[in-house]
Amino acid sequence: MPELPEVETVRAGIEQHVVGRTIATAEVFNPRAVRRDVAGPAGFAAALTGRTFLRAERRGKYLWFALDDTEALLAHLGMSGQFLVGDPVRPLSPHVRVRFTFTDGGPDLRFTDQRTFGHLMLVPIAYPADMSRVVPEPIVHIAPDPLEDAFDAKDFAARLRRRKTQVKRALLDQSLISGIGNIYADEALWRARLHWARPTDTLRPAEVSRLLEAVREVLSEALKAGGTSFDALYVNVNGESGYFDRSLNAYGREGEPCGRCATPIRRDAFMNRSSYSCPKCQRPSPVARSAATPAPAVAGGGRQPA
């Protein structure tokens, strides 16, 4: 649910409100929230007590907080995870899974997660002497995201075109490019005028450049708007919604006019979810443009635009 702009907004909130503070107590209310931590709920809580948040880092949709030069708290928000900072005596909502209080007696930090797809875990991390950036071992398979220095556009283009899949599946594959989810995949494809089912191995270099440009634009613009909130499930650490939903051109706009050509946006079933696109601006393949019929069968897919 939260994609790069939402997760980055949360990271910045933790950096501002939590970094530099020392944990007084850690409580795990739902063991599922720490299911990937080998120490279990009690071990996790004990290991976090007395530790200090030193910095707040992110790659794609993963967050981690250095506790010293050898360990970090790794977090993923899943579909509905939130980090909320607030008055420690406010009522505990039913979806709070983990709670941290701090030795300064100030605002506490609550990991709240309705659907429990998110998780927290204490992980080893080997920071070099100069404390330069490193990524925790459990997420080494996550590719750099398009807003970080380590992202290599040429390498991404080459790997993308080598894939035998559809372009939207590739955009959602966090081991190829990270940080993009269903909303921003649809938005980037709309901006780049590419159909979601386009076979990656038919993409021309110029189309890949256009796509990457669109990805960077939409992620940056959404970040400036504080992310996209359709409902109360995404909010920043202060409980405030983002307002990028007002700027969406495709996602969630079935039947509404395309901002470029006024053709109604369509919704297709895709990977047990939805794909929104403009049937006129985003043709299945360049060949379709010259054909009298709407579109030839999608190569290698077996998936027809229903």
Place this chain on the structure above:
DNA sequence: ACTCCCCCCTGTTAGC
């Protein structure tokens, strides 16, 4: 080595 699909959850909403 890839690619794809199911499944993990809870809550809301559309449809009968």
Place this chain on the structure above:
DNA sequence: TGCTAACAGGGGGGAG
């Protein structure tokens, strides 16, 4: 009104 099914921003693990 009330039940049921579909759907929701993600990703790991295993099947093929």
